[in-house]
Amino acid sequence: MNMAEQQPKLECGHDRDQFNTEEKCLKCIYQDSIKVYEDFFTEEECDYIVKLSQGSFERSFTGGDQKTISDIRTSYSAFFDGWDNKRIRPLYDRVAKLMKINAENIEPFQCVSYEDFQYYKPHLDAFDIEGSDKTLMHGGQRWGTLLVYLTDDYKGGETYFPEIGYKVKPKKGKAIFFFNLDDKGNRHPYSLHTGLPVYEGKKYACNIWLRENSFR
Ligand SMILES: O=C(O)CCC(=O)C(=O)O
Numbered sequence: 407m408n409m410a411e412q413q414p415k416l417e418c419g420h421d422r423d424q425f426n427t428e429e430k431c432l433k434c435i436y437q438d439s440i441k442v443y444e445d446f447f448t449e450e451e452c453d454y455i456v457k458l459s460q461g462s463f464e465r466s467f468t469g470g471d472q473k474t475i476s477d478i479r480t481s482y483s484a485f486f487d488g489w490d491n492k493r494i495r496p497l498y499d500r501v502a503k504l505m506k507i508n509a510e511n512i513e514p515f516q517c518v519s520y521e522d523f524q525y526y527k528p529h530l531d532a533f534d535i536e537g538s539d540k541t542l543m544h545g546g547q548r549w550g551t552l553l554v555y556l557t558d559d560y561k562g563g564e565t566y567f568p569e570i571g572y573k574v575k576p577k578k579g580k581a582i583f584f585f586n587l588d589d590k591g592n593r594h595p596y597s598l599h600t601g602l603p604v605y606e607g608k609k610y611a612c613n614i615w616l617r618e619n620s621f622r
Pocket residue numbers: 518526531553563564565566599600601602611613
């Protein structure tokens with residue numbers, strides 16, 4: 407009997423021998439750790455965030471300094487704090503409760519919009535420690551990302567994780583959560599993700615980044 411017969415394939419279809427783990431391959435473990443929360447924000451909450459962000463949108467930045475404009479990211483972004491807004495503050499508290507963290511460790515929400523084939527190419531949300539000293543000094547790493555879809559009346563615009571082959575179809579109010587760091591605190595390669603181009607209509611989503619330390 408050869409090894410392949412002795413060792414049945416893993417449920418996920420991968421070869422057991424290919425990986426060092428007994429149970430599952432690392433990719434599958436990571437895929438399992440992308441959590442999906444339906445109706446995390448209500449329709450009214452989604453609409454309110456979109457309304458509140460109008461007028462603050464500017465071309466999205468990238469890079470450790472978060473000041474670089476490049477064709478990696480052609481979308482528009484609006485940072486809106488809302489910490490003192492009585493309709494927004496409960497959303498920070500909802501995130502904190504779900505993630506079992508202090509609300510102070512959440513970055514100000516960032517609303518992003520895409521239309522006319524705008525996209526965000528594959529990237530990691532955690533900062534490259536090279537050249538991010540200032541950014542990291544204020545709040546530490548972005549260890550986790552919660553992304554909430556605020557609209558769904560457009561075509562394209564899925565969030566795709568190329569390393570694990572996992573695609574999320576946006577739905578208004580739905581949130582996805584994923585870890586950005588591995589056990590050693592390094593940027594996790596499987597957290598690589600992309601906002602695919604929107605080719606009809608306009609997409610709005612809200613980035614909620616979770617920091618190691620207080621951001622306030
Ligand atoms: O729009 C998306 O689906 C992803 C957005 C994203 O990854 C980001 O803004 O960091």
